[in-house]
Amino acid sequence: MAFPERFSGLPEYAFPRLRTLLDAHPPGGPVTHMSIGEPRHAQPDFVGPVIAENVADFGRYPPNDGTPELQSAIAGWVQRRYRVALDPERQILPLNGTREGLFNAAIALCPEQVRGQKPVVLIPNPFYQVYAVAAAAVGAEPVFVPADRETGFLPDFSALPRDVLGRTAIAYLCSPSNPQGAVADRDYWAGLIALAEKHDFQIFADECYSEIYRDAPPPGALEVAHEGQAGPERVVIFHSLSKRSNLPGLRSGFAAGGPESLARMKRLRAYAGAPLPLPLQRVAERAWADEAHVAASRALYQEKYAIADAVFAGLPGYFPPEGGFFLWLPVEDGEAAALKLWRETGIRVLPGAYLAREAGGVNPGKRFIRVALVATADETRAALSRLRACLYD
């Protein structure tokens, strides 16, 4: 029997790799998980009651495109957050979390060819891993673009050769970024949108960390596109309740953008998608309409940014994250550092190389570790102090 080759080149996923690296060794102290980006702040208190009120609806098939009430709640949030008015029915698609949306959007929207050639998908390096598997699924050529210190931890797509840009179908961009915590400002987005207009490619803006930031809310791709009067199909944004509302297990997010793109995504989803169960759509509807729980959670992250800044004060190469909940810490070798940290302190972090690809002989994540600030402030302070003592002092 023949099997496909298109996924054969994928490296093992980051977390099994981490288990292989660490689990043959005993931890050197109380086990502290800082490797997985799973929010651990309290979930909003309405989740249980809303599910209970709507439990009978588990007996019904949910609508593929989401309920009108959920579409409206999301449109209301986009309007308040980004001052962009969307048609709730034609421009919004509720998702089972952004991961499936980021994948399926490529299937729905990546053309078979661009100007008669194999399409290119631009991917920041390091990156959230689904972008690469989406490119592989559609038979596109992934082009990994370094997002390291020299480029402000965001990729400089404009520096790519013209022939690459001329074949580009899609550029993924994550802001605030996982893993570095860099925020694309208005100028960055405007530049990227202008580049996309010039070379006629689409931007998939992964903004699932948009509500976790220091002072000012990060600008969104859709609002900048709207202000600059870019074509309506230029940008598709992806948002999630996983990080914003501490509900990673709800599996709820949305995509929004131009009506043609959204119609194509909906058509694919009608055939092959798994819509969110109705009681969970009701929870999502409630969550997008409420900011109090989001502000409370953000305040906890802001406290942890301050803790991290204090613990790593004076550390050469420390990049204070502008958003999101990861630290991207410089080390000689990420795997060696993660192993030493585990064996000497019991803290689990992810080697940066597991989140990046080697391109041009360089893996831009190799000299980093990713540290998730998901525990309580006290646990975070204690763990980061142990980490600094182990790796840097």
Ligand SMILES: Cc1ncc(COP(=O)(O)O)c(C=O)c1O
């Ligand atoms: C950058 C980024 N995008 C997307 C996701 C997917 O989130 P979800 O599918 O829970 O919405 C994650 C989750 O860790 C992420 O870090």
